[in-house]
Each structure stands twice: as C-alpha cells, then as structure tokens.
Amino acid sequence: MNDTSFLGLVQNTALLLTVAFIFDVTAGQWRTEQSLFRRALVGFILGAIGIIVMMTPWTFGRGIVFDTRSVMLGISGLFFGPVSTTIAMAVTAAFRYHLGGTGACTGVAVIITSGVIGIAWRHFRHRPLSEISWRELYLFGMAIHLAMLGLMLTLPWETALRVLSSIALPVILIFPLGTALLGVLMVNRLRRARMEEELLRTNTLLDSIVENIPNMIFLKDARELRFLRFNRAGEDLLGYPREELLGKNDYDFFPKDQSDFFTEKDKEVLRGKGALDIPEEPLQTRNKGKRIIHTKKVPIFNAEGDPEYLLGISEDITDRKQAEEEIRCLNDELEQRVVERTAQLEIANKELEAFTYSVSHDLKAPLRAIDGYAQILIEDHAVRLDGEGRRVCEVISNNARTMGRLIDDLLAFSRTGRVEINHALVDMAPLANSILYELTTPAERERIDFHIGPLPQAVGDPMLLRQVWANLLGNAVKFSAQKKRAVIEVGCLSEGSGYPSAGGHEADVSTERLPSAIPVPDSERVYFVRDNGAGFDMAYVDKLFGVFQRLHNAEEFEGTGVGLAIVQLIIQRHGGRIWAEGEKGKGATFYFSIGEA
Numbered sequence: 001m002n003d004t005s006f007l008g009l010v011q012n013t014a015l016l017l018t019v020a021f022i023f024d025v026t027a028g029q030w031r032t033e034q035s036l037f038r039r040a041l042v043g044f045i046l047g048a049i050g051i052i053v054m055m056t057p058w059t060f061g062r063g064i065v066f067d068t069r070s071v072m073l074g075i076s077g078l079f080f081g082p083v084s085t086t087i088a089m090a091v092t093a094a095f096r097y098h099l100g101g102t103g104a105c106t107g108v109a110v111i112i113t114s115g116v117i118g119i120a121w122r123h124f125r126h127r128p129l130s131e132i133s134w135r136e137l138y139l140f141g142m143a144i145h146l147a148m149l150g151l152m153l154t155l156p157w158e159t160a161l162r163v164l165s166s167i168a169l170p171v172i173l174i175f176p177l178g179t180a181l182l183g184v185l186m187v188n189r190l191r192r193a194r195m196e197e198e199l200l201r202t203n204t205l206l207d208s209i210v211e212n213i214p215n216m217i218f219l220k221d222a223r224e225l226r227f228l229r230f231n232r233a234g235e236d237l238l239g240y241p242r243e244e245l246l247g248k249n250d251y252d253f254f255p256k257d258q259s260d261f262f263t264e265k266d267k268e269v270l271r272g273k274g275a276l277d278i279p280e281e282p283l284q285t286r287n288k289g290k291r292i293i294h295t296k297k298v299p300i301f302n303a304e305g306d307p308e309y310l311l312g313i314s315e316d317i318t319d320r321k322q323a324e325e326e327i328r329c330l331n332d333e334l335e336q337r338v339v340e341r342t343a344q345l346e347i348a349n350k351e352l353e354a355f356t357y358s359v360s361h362d363l364k365a366p367l368r369a370i371d372g373y374a375q376i377l378i379e380d381h382a383v384r385l386d387g388e389g390r391r392v393c394e395v396i397s398n399n400a401r402t403m404g405r406l407i408d409d410l411l412a413f414s415r416t417g418r419v420e421i422n423h424a425l426v427d428m429a430p431l432a433n434s435i436l437y438e439l440t441t442p443a444e445r446e447r448i449d450f451h452i453g454p455l456p457q458a459v460g461d462p463m464l465l466r467q468v469w470a471n472l473l474g475n476a477v478k479f480s481a482q483k484k485r486a487v488i489e490v491g492c493l494s495e496g497s498g499y500p501s502a503g504g505h506e507a508d509v510s511t512e513r514l515p516s517a518i519p520v521p522d523s524e525r526v527y528f529v530r531d532n533g534a535g536f537d538m539a540y541v542d543k544l545f546g547v548f549q550r551l552h553n554a555e556e557f558e559g560t561g562v563g564l565a566i567v568q569l570i571i572q573r574h575g576g577r578i579w580a581e582g583e584k585g586k587g588a589t590f591y592f593s594i595g596e597a
Contacts, residue, residue, distance in 0.1 A: 048091070069092055073115040076115065079186045093108045102155065110151050113151060130194050142172070149167075149172075225263060227248055237293075293315060294314065374397035421574070425458075450490075451491075472529040476488045491528055492526065526592070535582040578593075
C-alpha cells in the first residue's frame with residue numbers, strides 16, 4: 001500500500017471522528033432509552049453519516065473500496081442499541097449495494113458483521129457502558145476488523161490475496177484505534193449524561209429535604225444580606241409567602257431593633273468565617289406575634305475562600321420556653337411546700353406520724369393534679385400539641401408519678417424506724433416460698449429456676465421479716481429479668497458450711513466466697529439470696545445500703561434506692577447484720593442474720 005493510500009485511510013478515519021463529534025454535540029440530547037420513534041430517527045442519522053463516510057473511500061480497485069463504515073456501525077451497535085443500528089445497517093447496506101462493483105456483497109457483509117458484533121458486545125457485557133475502558137474499546141475494534149479482514153476471503157482468491165497483502169497492516173493499525181477514539185467520545189458523553197442525572201437527582205433530593213425540614217431555613221447573599229431562599233417552614237413561621245421574602249432584607253419585615261440585631265449577627269458570622277449559635281432571638285411575625293427562636297448561622301465560601309452566602313437554620317422554641325417556665329414555677333411551688341412541711345415536721349415528735357400523712361397528702365395531691373392535667377393534654381388535646389409539646393407533657397407526667405412513688409418509699413422508711421417490734425417464732429422457708437409465688441407471674445415461674453434450701457426458724461417481727469424477704473427476692477427477680485434462664489437460690493449457712501445448691505444439697509463452692517472482713521460465728525445463722533442477674537461493682541458495696549443509692553444504671557433498671565436501706569434498718573433493729581457480694585453482669589448475693597430461734 002503506497003503513501004497516498006495510507007493517507008486516504010487516515011483522512012477517512014479523521015472524517016468519521018469529525019462527523020461523530022458533530023453528532024455528539026448536536027444530538028447529545030438523544031438517549032438510548034428513548035421511544036421507538038427517537039431511536040429510529042437516530043438510526044437514520046447514523047445511516048446518513050455512514051453514507052457520507054462511504055462517499056470519501058479509498059479505492060483499491062474497480063468495485064473494491066474501503067472506508068470506516070465498520071467503525072461507525074460497530075460503535076452504533078455498542079452504544080445506540082439494536083433498533084438504531086439495524087436501521088443504520090439497512091441504509092448503509094443499500095447505499096453500498098447501489099454503488100455496485102466486485103466487492104459489493106463483501107461490503108454488505110462487512111456492514112452487517114460490524115453492526116452485529118456491536119449489538120452482541122452490548123448484550124453480553126453486564127456493566128454500564130459508561131464504565132467501559134479504553135482497552136476494552138480497542139479490543140472491540142480489533143474484533144470487528146479481524147472479522148472484516150476475514151470477509152475479504154469472499155472475494156475471488158487472487159483478488160482477496162492482493163487486498164489482504166495491501167490493507168491488512170494499515171487496517172489493524174488504524175481502524176481499531178479509530179474505533180477506540182470514537183468509543184471514548186461516546187463514553188464521555190454517557191458519563192456526562194449520568195453525572196447530569198445524578199446531579200439532578202441530588203438537587204431534587206436536597207430541595208425535598210430543605211422543604212420538609214420543620215425548622216426555618218434561609219439563605220442570604222453575603223454582600224447585601226438579602227434573602228435568596230426560604231423553605232416552607234420559614235414561610236409558615238414568618239407569615240409571608242416566599243415571593244415577598246426573596247430579594248428583601250431584614251429591615252423590610254422586622255422592627256428596627258430586631259433588624260439591627262439580626263444584621264449584626266450576620267456580619268459577625270461573615271467576619272469570623274465560622275458558625276455562630278444564637279440560643280435565643282426575638283422574632284416578630286405577621287400572624288403569630290412575637291416568637292423566640294434558636295438560630296444557627298454559617299457562612300458559605302466561594303472558590304477564592306471568601307464568604308459568598310450566609311445559611312441560617314432557626315427553630316421556634318417559644319412553646320418550649322413557656323413550658324419550661326411553667327415547669328420551673330411548679331417546681332418552685334413544690335419545693336416551697338416541701339420546705340414548709342419539713343419545717344413543720346420538726347415541731348414535735350408526738351405529732352410526727354399524723355403530720356407525715358398530712359404532708360404525703362398535700363404533696364401527692366398536686367402531683368396527681370399535675371399528672372392528671374398532663375394526661376388530659378396528651379389524650380384530649382393531642383391535636384393542639386406538636387411533638388415537642390407532647391414530649392413536655394409526658395415528662396411532666398412521668399416526673400409527677402416518680403415523685404409520688406418516692407413519697408411512698410420515704411413514708412415506708414420513716415415508719416420502719418418507729419414501728420414497735422413484736423417478737424415471734426417465724427418459719428422462714430414457707431415465708432420465702434409464699435413471697436416468691438406472690439412476686440412472680442406464671443410466665444416468670446417458667447423462666448426462673450428457684451432453689452430453696454433448708455431455712456431454720458428465726459425470732460423476729462413477722463411483718464418486718466416478710467418485708468426483708470420481699471425486698472431481697474423482689475430485687476433478685478427484677479434484676480434477673482434479662483437473663484434467658486434466671487437462677488435464684490435461697491438458703492442458710494454457718495461457719496464451715498457449703499453453699500446450698502438445687503434440692504438443698506451442698507455445692508462445691510466453699511465459704512471462701514464470704515468477705516474475709518465479715519466472719520461467721522458458729523452460733524450465727526446467716527440467710528442468703530443469690531441470683532445470676534445484673535450484679536454490681538464491688539467498688540460501690542459500701543454505698544449499697546444507703547438511702548437513695550441505686551444498685552444499677554437508672555437507664556437499665558428502675559428503683560428508688562430506698563428498698564435496701566429499709567432492709568438494713570429492719571435487720572439492725574433485730575440485732576443482726578447484712579452485707580453483699582457480687583460481680584457486674586454475673587449476679588449478686590445478699591447475706592443477713594437475725595439471731596437464734
């Protein structure tokens with residue numbers, strides 16, 4: 001092949017790339033996922049480009065011409081799909097047959113083969129076309145033109161040999177490269193289209209988020225501090241449609257003192273080039289009167305690093321502030337009444353019991369009222385409450401009930417220290433069994449393994465000892481609730497004895513588990529309650545029986561912290577002692593002694 005022929009092929013390839021580039025610019029709006037009519041129109045456009053390509057061929061001999069239609073049709077099949085490519089193949093094949101000559105049938109076969117390879121390649125690859133690489137495009141072009149060279153064997157044998165010897169090398173060098181270059185143009189076009197779609201989806205999502213956020217969001221320009229954007233919540237709060245807000249500044253809507261305040265804060269944000277948190281701002285609205293808002297403002301910078309916009313997010317906290325003030329007043333009133341009642345309790349010990357009940361009634365009555373009104377607001381006025389208002393009412397109700405339970409516990413603790421002890425012989429085993437039965441439901445009894453060993457009798461007040469067992473066993477049941485299989489053991493030990501296991505038999509655990517600082521004399525009978533529940537950290541064992549001390553995290557378990565203090569007071573009044581040992585997450589054991597029967 002001479003230099004002129006080689007230059008003709010190069011010019012033909014350049015023409016195809018130029019025409020393809022023009023098509024990419026002018027027809028970039030066409031998408032392969034369009035209607036049948038649009039895909040057909042794209043097919044005719046591609047066919048016209050193919051005809052233009054075939055009008056500037058390199059002529060090998062009479063009736064035998066070469067051009068870059070194979071490049072165009074292969075790329076068409078790969079990127080435009082079967083409909084457009086089939087129409088383009090029909091148009092170019094008809095034109096090639098019209099040109100006639102010795103290689104007419106071979107030319108038509110090359111057209112069909114190139115398009116079919118492109119369609120098949122598109123069908124069998126599983127990743128998006130926008131992810132196709134340069135290497136794959138070059139391999140694709142090589143496959144098409146190796147097939148084209150193979151079709152040259154359909155010519156008369158001597159002609160085929162002359163054609164292959166002349167065009168094989170330039171075709172392999174130029175045509176796959178032209179295919180890859182044209183493919184890169186199409187891939188870039190697809191990537192741009194995908195990026196535009198993703199950008200559009202992202203903007204739509206961001207617009208939806210901004211519009212549906214319940215707080216007011218606004219955007220100002222950094223120079224004149226004029227509003228550029230408002231969301232729906234901002235319109236509702238201010239009482240102005242965004243058409244009246246956009247392009248205006250604070251002085252167009254708010255009193256001068258408020259506008260001066262807003263403007264100064266805006267300038268402070270822009271000067272500091274950082275976010276600014278304004279806990280409370282007064283805001284005069286059109287329809288809702290004066291409101292209090294919590295605002296956060298942040299500058300948005302341009303490419304040069306200078307503030308270009310100011311973004312603000314404001315939350316209307318008026319209702320919350322009013323609720324907090326009401327709660328504060330209620331708390332002040334409640335605290336004042338507690339102080340007054342406590343001072344009165346110190347007047348005379350003889351009137352202590354009666355006066356304690358009076359205080360209880362006086363305190364719980366307003367708490368019940370607070371709880372009742374909070375429940376009325378929640379249940380009967382739910383439509384008027386927003387989410388924050390409902391939450392505040394629930395907080396009020398829960399705190400009122402917690403305070404009521406605390407008052408009951410305090411009264412129980414107070415009575416325990418003053419009640420007269422009636423000594424009697426108490427059967428501890430039946431007492432513990434009956435309390436366990438009362439404390440648990442049938443479902444809990446299925447889940448908990450109870451092991452009660454022999455329990456000797458004790459001398460003490462039956463009602464107070466019942467309170468001891470109820471508090472200790474109640475804690476064991478409560479703090480074992482999260483175990484799949486809870487185990488609660490009750491027994492009695494003395495110096496040198498083992499720990500009772502199921503059925504009352506001794507287990508292989510020695511009394512070394514007893515704290516060394518608390519020996520057990522031979523004459524002392526020590527009862528114990530052991531569970532495999534939440535346990536506790538031994539670092540806090542000294543504070544375990546204090547008033548208002550909690551054994552567990554308040555977020556995990558409920559408790560007033562008075563129950564163990566009551567148990568300790570009862571045991572001490574019986575001349576006994578109580579102690580405990582445990583490990584966090586593995587269980588706890590409580591020991592107490594009463595005295596000999």
